[in-house]
Amino acid sequence: MSGPLLVVEGLTTEFPTRAGIVRAVREVSFHVEAGEILGLVGESGSGKSVTGFSILGLIDPPGRITGGSVRLAGCELVGLPARDLRAMRGREIAMVFQDPAATLNPVLRIGDQMALAIHAHETVSAAAARARVAEVLTLVGIPDAARRLDAYPHQFSGGMRQRVAIATALLNRPKLIICDEPTTALDVSVQAQILTEMRALARDTGTALIWISHDLATVSSLASRIIVMYAGRVIEEGPIRQVLSAPGHPYARGLLDSLPAKAVAGKDLMQIPGAPPSMLALPPGCAFAPRCLRADGACDAEPAPTVAGDRRWRCHHPHAEPTS
Amino acid sequence: MLGFIIQRLLQAVVVMMIISVLVFCGVYAVGNPIDVLISPDATQQIREEAIRTYGLDQPLWKQYLDFVGRLVQGDFGRSFVFGSPVLPLILSRLPATLELTLVAVVGATLVGVPLGMYAGYKPDSLAARAIMGISILGFSVPTFWIGLVLIFIFAVQFGILPAGSRGETRELFGISWSVLTANGWQHLFLPALNLALFKFAMMVRLARAGTREIMLTDTVKFARAAGESEATILRRHVLRLIAIPIVTVFGLEFGSTLAFAVVTETIFSWPGVGKLIIDSINTLDRPVMVAYLMLVAFFFILVNLTIDIVYVALDPRLRLRAAS
Ligand SMILES: Nc1ncnc2c1ncn2[C@@H]1O[C@H](COP(=O)(O)OP(=O)(O)O)[C@@H](O)[C@H]1O
Ligand code: SF4
Ligand SMILES: [Mg+2]
Numbered sequence: 032m033s034g035p036l037l038v039v040e041g042l043t044t045e046f047p048t049r050a051g052i053v054r055a056v057r058e059v060s061f062h063v064e065a066g067e068i069l070g071l072v073g074e075s076g077s078g079k080s081v082t083g084f085s086i087l088g089l090i091d092p093p094g095r096i097t098g099g100s101v102r103l104a105g106c107e108l109v110g111l112p113a114r115d116l117r118a119m120r121g122r123e124i125a126m127v128f129q130d131p132a133a134t135l136n137p138v139l140r141i142g143d144q145m146a147l148a149i150h151a152h153e154t155v156s157a158a159a160a161r162a163r164v165a166e167v168l169t170l171v172g173i174p175d176a177a178r179r180l181d182a183y184p185h186q187f188s189g190g191m192r193q194r195v196a197i198a199t200a201l202l203n204r205p206k207l208i209i210c211d212e213p214t215t216a217l218d219v220s221v222q223a224q225i226l227t228e229m230r231a232l233a234r235d236t237g238t239a240l241i242w243i244s245h246d247l248a249t250v251s252s253l254a255s256r257i258i259v260m261y262a263g264r265v266i267e268e269g270p271i272r273q274v275l276s277a278p279g280h281p282y283a284r285g286l287l288d289s290l291p292a293k294a295v296a297g298k299d300l301m302q303i304p305g306a307p308p309s310m311l312a313l314p315p316g317c318a319f320a321p322r323c324l325r326a327d328g329a330c331d332a333e334p335a336p337t338v339a340g341d342r343r344w345r346c347h348h349p350h351a352e353p354t355s
Numbered sequence: 356m357l358g359f360i361i362q363r364l365l366q367a368v369v370v371m372m373i374i375s376v377l378v379f380c381g382v383y384a385v386g387n388p389i390d391v392l393i394s395p396d397a398t399q400q401i402r403e404e405a406i407r408t409y410g411l412d413q414p415l416w417k418q419y420l421d422f423v424g425r426l427v428q429g430d431f432g433r434s435f436v437f438g439s440p441v442l443p444l445i446l447s448r449l450p451a452t453l454e455l456t457l458v459a460v461v462g463a464t465l466v467g468v469p470l471g472m473y474a475g476y477k478p479d480s481l482a483a484r485a486i487m488g489i490s491i492l493g494f495s496v497p498t499f500w501i502g503l504v505l506i507f508i509f510a511v512q513f514g515i516l517p518a519g520s521r522g523e524t525r526e527l528f529g530i531s532w533s534v535l536t537a538n539g540w541q542h543l544f545l546p547a548l549n550l551a552l553f554k555f556a557m558m559v560r561l562a563r564a565g566t567r568e569i570m571l572t573d574t575v576k577f578a579r580a581a582g583e584s585e586a587t588i589l590r591r592h593v594l595r596l597i598a599i600p601i602v603t604v605f606g607l608e609f610g611s612t613l614a615f616a617v618v619t620e621t622i623f624s625w626p627g628v629g630k631l632i633i634d635s636i637n638t639l640d641r642p643v644m645v646a647y648l649m650l651v652a653f654f655f656i657l658v659n660l661t662i663d664i665v666y667v668a669l670d671p672r673l674r675l676r677a678a679s
Binding site for chain 2: 084119139147150152
């Protein structure tokens with residue numbers, strides 16, 4: 032098969048609320064190559080999770096995808112019948128969430144709840160399912176997995192629980208796993224371990240990852256390419272090295288400047304001034320304008336994406352001119 | 356676990372002792388049985404003799420100690436009215452109430468929980484509204500009124516179901532049961548339906564509220580992301596998670612119905628303990644009242660203990676606490 036594994040084009044997802052329509056994801060476009068790790072970065076509320084759920088067709092009504100397309104290996108997912116979407120979830124694209132304490136069912140044994148994910152797609156014997164569960168748990172670094180299938184989630188540490196969730200996502204050998212801040216709720220030392228393990232896992236199994244994080248540092252240690260979201264839009268995209276060395280969009284630049292590694296000893300970290308806009312009252316034109324030091328009259332109009340080679344951004348006055 | 360049960364049983368002994376005092380004093384305060392038992396124009400001599408044989412000339416504390424003394428030998432005393440030992444009298448009536456209660460509570464749960472789950476799963480559907488409408492009816496219309504309406508419709512108007520008594524019974528373990536004959540079921544149906552309606556309403560509410568809450572959790576989202584079907588999610592995840600409040604209400608309803616099915620038993624002339632206790636209150640038959648109330652207290656302790664044990668079986672997180 033040629034072409035990217037996943038192509039998202041013009042994806043728009045809206046939630047009607049009492050206060051008005053929240054356009055959580057606005058005309059988002061990006062792609063993921065087979066086996067690639069794509070970083071998705073943005074502040075809390077910028078639409079990262081909604082993007083992930085939109086890809087899986089898991090937007091809770093009354094919210095819905097109002098436009099755009101999501102193609103997996105050339106096959107359109109938006110508008111697919113519910114049963115086809117269900118068959119795709121877990122087997123083609125899986126997802127891991129932020130808080131493993133909330134995702135695992137506290138009253139089911141680890142082995143039993145993981146087996147449910149297998150039985151969702153295949154009719155296999157209970158013994159075969161159990162064996163596969165143990166195998167994948169070992170793969171994600173759970174020692175003595177076969178003997179711990181009958182344990183309950185609360186008998187595991189936070190890091191171990193997240194490994195169980197990751198193993199659940201891996202069970203049906205999906206081509207892509209959307210990892211929605213899977214290390215945010217964990218201790219720093221455990222975070223680093225899991226990052227290292229995930230990189231190795233993705234490489235060994237050939238699984239592509241969309242690694243969502245609000246933390247640029249986490250993503251930069253993992254991803255080969257990165258997209259940055261702000262107020263529901265992708266405002267910057269490119270190979271990780273190029274974006275880190277020469278960010279185009281002022282918001283991406285601000286994120287980079289606020290990284291601890293960039294700070295000069297004795298000086299405060301640079302912070303982006305102001306707060307993200309309310310999704311219900313977005314300013315006309317560029318949503319970042321109220322916080323942007325480079326904003327001028329031109330920014331009252333929505334900036335169109337500028338494309339140059341692998342890189343892309345939405346800004347009237349970018350820091351770096353696109354070079355190919 | 357064993358330590359936990361022993362501890363609870365010791366507590367139960369203390370509770371039973373306190374209750375015996377309360378019950379004894381309470382029943383004593385209700386009225387003087389001599390006024391009911393002996394016709395007003397009996398001679399003074401007959402009066403005093405009766406008072407002596409029933410032990411009513413003794414001070415209250417002495418009567419209580421005598422009662423407790425006999426109780427520890429398993430003797431609940433003799434009925435003033437029937438002259439026979441109280442315990443066999445109550446136990447002979449208990450199976451009728453027991454089967455009525457069981458059918459009502461189990462039926463209400465088996466029908467109410469799935470309907471409630473459906474109403475919680477699709478809260479805006481027409482069916483959900485209909486289910487909630489019936490449950491409001493079950494809550495707000497008095498039991499005796501529904502009982503009379505049921506008799507009017509099924510027994511009087513259409514004449515398809517009998518309006519009272521237990522019908523044919525069959526012996527099992529030396530006890531007669533209506534549930535073992537088809538004719539018995541016909542007699543059981545209306546009173547059980549009458550009793551079940553309120554419990555059904557409660558189960559519907561409980562299951563609906565629990566399902567609505569749990570459908571929004573990450574546990575369900577994660578299961579969906581793994582491709583599990585909605586039926587699997589409801590059966591394997593949601594049902595297990597809402598089981599705890601349902602078991603609680605099941606137990607308490609079972610206990611209270613066993614003790615206080617009075618109204619329904621009276622309307623349908625069902626010869627259970629409810630009718631017995633009403634009669635004993637009317638005749639101020641103290642030994643029956645005391646023994647009955649003690650038995651009720653004992654049931655509740657038993658029910659609560661069972662609920663606690665089932666909790667531990669249902670929620671693995673409690674096992675640690677129960678062990679310590
Ligand atoms: N079910 C929902 N109903 C209404 N608004 C929602 C819903 N889910 C998300 N949103 C809104 O969409 C925006 C993006 O949310 P999200 O994708 O969760 O952000 P994040 O980047 O932190 O993952 C937020 O403003 C949030 O309030
Ligand atoms: S378009 Fe204007 S306001 Fe928006 S980021 Fe670029 S310079 Fe700033
Ligand atoms: Mg999020």
